Amino acid sequence: MMKTEVFLQLLLLFAFGIGATLSVAEFQSSTPEPHAAESFNVSYIQMKNVGSCPYTVIISTSCSSPVYTRDQISISFGDAYGNQIYAPRLDDPSSKAFERCSSDTFQINGPCAYQICYVYLYRTGPDGWKPRSVQIYGHNTRAVTFNYNTFIPSDTWYGFNLCNAASSSSQLSCRKWFLCVVLGFVFSFWM
Structure with a gap:
């Protein structure tokens, strides 16, 4: 009986460690940093870009x-x-867009x-520019905010791609769910 209790306590400690590790990984992945786009093709976008939604x-x-x-700024x-x-x-330049401590609103179709x-x-040009954030609102989408707070390198597409983050977080949730099932199974034998 004593060996079983020690085993269960070690198993519980191990499961707690895995859960804590997954929680830290989930927290770290929820605060992404902007990065240079490695394979971004604007010519593909221009061919496909037909105005139909604001x-x-x-x-x-x-x-x-x-x-x-x-500087010239594109998005x-x-x-x-x-x-x-x-x-x-x-x-x-005549509209004074992208001045320090300001927000500019654009309507894009x-x-x-x-x-x-x-x-x-x-961004391309000699001055440099540091955006704080980009908020995007669309008719069929939830509003989304991307926090930059870093200078944009010249002549480089720079930003965020969180398109795979949703599937990663659901995989992480599945792992947590599986861990809970295992713990429930272990506790059912312990009680």
């Missing part, structure tokens, strides 16, 4: 960005099903998308 995009510029920028965003929206030039799960910004 999107509101709010881009907030960081307070640690330059006072203003003359592309979309869903996991290949619906991609592209705006080749958001900047307009593009293909109708499901839930927006990626966004990339492109």
